[in-house]
Amino acid sequence: MDLYEPSAQQWGRDLRDFERRMLGALGLIVVVTVVGILGFLTIDPDAGVIRAFFMTAITLTTVGYGEEIAIDTDGARIFTAVLILLGMGATLYFVSVGTAFLLEGQLGHVFRRRRMQRELSKLSDHLIVCGSGRTALYAAAELSAVERPVVLVVRDREQAEAAAASLGDVLIVLGDPTDDSILEAAGIDRASGLIACSESDNENVVITLTARQLNPGIRVVSKLQEIEQERKVRKVGADSVVSPQHIGGLRMASELIRPAVVSFLDIMLRDRDRNLRIDEVGVPPSSSFVGKKLRDLELDRVPGALLVAVRYQSGQWAYNPSRDERINAGDTLIFMGSPADGRTLRSLVAESSG
Numbered sequence: 114m115d116l117y118e119p120s121a122q123q124w125g126r127d128l129r130d131f132e133r134r135m136l137g138a139l140g141l142i143v144v145v146t147v148v149g150i151l152g153f154l155t156i157d158p159d160a161g162v163i164r165a166f167f168m169t170a171i172t173l174t175t176v177g178y179g180e181e182i183a184i185d186t187d188g189a190r191i192f193t194a195v196l197i198l199l200g201m202g203a204t205l206y207f208v209s210v211g212t213a214f215l216l217e218g219q220l221g222h223v224f225r226r227r228r229m230q231r232e233l234s235k236l237s238d239h240l241i242v243c244g245s246g247r248t249a250l251y252a253a254a255e256l257s258a259v260e261r262p263v264v265l266v267v268r269d270r271e272q273a274e275a276a277a278a279s280l281g282d283v284l285i286v287l288g289d290p291t292d293d294s295i296l297e298a299a300g301i302d303r304a305s306g307l308i309a310c311s312e313s314d315n316e317n318v319v320i321t322l323t324a325r326q327l328n329p330g331i332r333v334v335s336k337l338q339e340i341e342q343e344r345k346v347r348k349v350g351a352d353s354v355v356s357p358q359h360i361g362g363l364r365m366a367s368e369l370i371r372p373a374v375v376s377f378l379d380i381m382l383r384d385r386d387r388n389l390r391i392d393e394v395g396v397p398p399s400s401s402f403v404g405k406k407l408r409d410l411e412l413d414r415v416p417g418a419l420l421v422a423v424r425y426q427s428g429q430w431a432y433n434p435s436r437d438e439r440i441n442a443g444d445t446l447i448f449m450g451s452p453a454d455g456r457t458l459r460s461l462v463a464e465s466s467g
Contacts, residue, residue, distance in 0.1 A: 131210070138207035145199045149173065152196065156189045157182045173200035233284060236262055237303045243290035243320050244310035245272035248336060248357060250279060252308050255382075257283050259390050260452040264299045266290040268311075291319040293327060301327045309335040309351070314342055318349055325350030381449075391421070391447065392455045394462050398442040401464045408436035415457045418450035 149169030153160060160168070160182050168182045172193055184193055239262035242253045249265065256263040257280065264284045267273040273287045288295035290311065301307070301324060309320040317335045324333050335351040337343060343354045367375050381389045396402050402410055412420060423431045426443030440446075448458065 134210045135207070138203065138210050141203040142200075142207060145173065145196065145203050146170075148199075149196050152192050153182050156184075156186075156192070169196070172196055173204075229284065233264065233286070233298065233300055236264065236284075236300045238262075238305040239264060239300060239303070241266060241296070241299050241301065241304050241307040241324075242310060243296075243308065244312070244336070245269055245276065246310070246312050249308070249310040250276055252310055253280055253283055257281070258388065259392070259455075264304075266295060266299050291316060291323055293323060296323060296327055301331070304328065304331055306332040306334070309333065311336070314338050314346075318342075318346055321346055321351045322349040388451050389449060390452070390455075391449050393424075394446050394448070394455070394459050396440055396442060396444045396446065396462055399465045400442070400462050402440045402462055403442045405440055406436065407434060407438050407440065410440070410461075412458075414461065415450070415454050417454040418448045418458050420446060420448045422447040 146166075146169055149172060150162065150165045153165040153168045154162070157165075164182065170176075173196065175197065184190055240256050241264050242249050242256070243266045244252075245267045249267075253263055253265045253276070264286060265276055265280065266286045266288065267276055268287075268289050270287060273285050276283075277285050286295060286299045288298070290296065290309075307320075307324045309317040309324070311317055311320065314337055317337065321333050321335050324331055332353075333351050334353045334355060335346045337346060337354050337356050338358070340354075340356040340359055343356075346354050364375070407420070407423075412418065421433065423434045423438060423440070424445040424447065425431070426441065431438055446458070446462070448454075450458070
């Protein structure tokens with residue numbers, strides 16, 4: 114399970130701490146070596162720096178090629194013994210730092226964080242879900258189920274670990290979603306949509322405002338416990354507002370009077386084999402669909418997609434549209450199909466008329 118924690122830049126701290134300790138160990142070895150050279154020059158001033166260095170090297174490494182400098186006094190013997198002990202201590206410290214870094218998994222953590230940073234940097238037109246409650250997890254799971262790239266931003270480490278265990282391959286950024294740097298780490302500037310789904314209405318307002326400032330073109334959907342706050346959230350940049358209580362009430366009413374319809378929708382959402390969804394695709398001005406009637410679009414090239422409605426740029430709707438309906442730039446096709454059908458239909462719509 115991997116979590117990316119840009120707020121603390123943990124991987125950078127781990128690496129810098131490792132580099133600091135390794136440089137400290139190397140520095141200690143250099144210091145011991147210099148002390149050895151100076152000591153042997155003191156013992157035999159005529160030895161020269163090269164011979165003193167060689168004597169230090171064979172002493173510290175205990176190779177034993179013979180004595181380049183005579184060790185024939187008690188002072189020289191004591192100095193050599195102390196030098197050996199210091200050299201062994203510095204070497205053991207150097208080895209222990211590297212071993213601890215590997216055994217404690219810090220090196221693996223550094224590589225994993227770097228890999229996640231690369232994966233996040235590659236994302237474009239992805240979706241961001243901010244929150245750690247059940248609603249946020251359901252939203253992230255649904256986006257993942259329909260094969261949309263999604264990043265989950267979670268404030269608390271324990272909740273992030275629980276989310277990672279249930280969501281599988283969804284990328285998770287650990288940090289405060291109201292913080293500019295956290296949303297930037299999640300790729301807010303390249304994202305196409307964001308869900309503000311924390312347990313606090315005030316926090317959702319701040320997330321919405323921050324997201325809108327960092328990416329004016331992003332679509333923002335905000336969760337609200339108090340539907341009376343809808344005007345405030347829309348004013349700071351939310352494109353849509355969802356109240357779980359309101360949706361829950363409508364669902365219970367539907368269960369009461371339209372149980373078969375609700376069962377159909379539930380089965381459609383839970384069928385992992387077909388993975389059907391009600392989806393949409395917009396028609397850009399450059400599309401070859403522009404100006405054509407539905408009968409001329411050859412939608413049968415996507416046999417799994419069922420066109421159920423057209424939302425015109427004017428805001429009007431055509432339900433179960435006639436094959437004589439004409440499609441214009443800015444219209445939106447509403448269809449039922451699998452994620453694969455959606456990709457194929459989007460590819461067809463994106464084809465240029467030129």
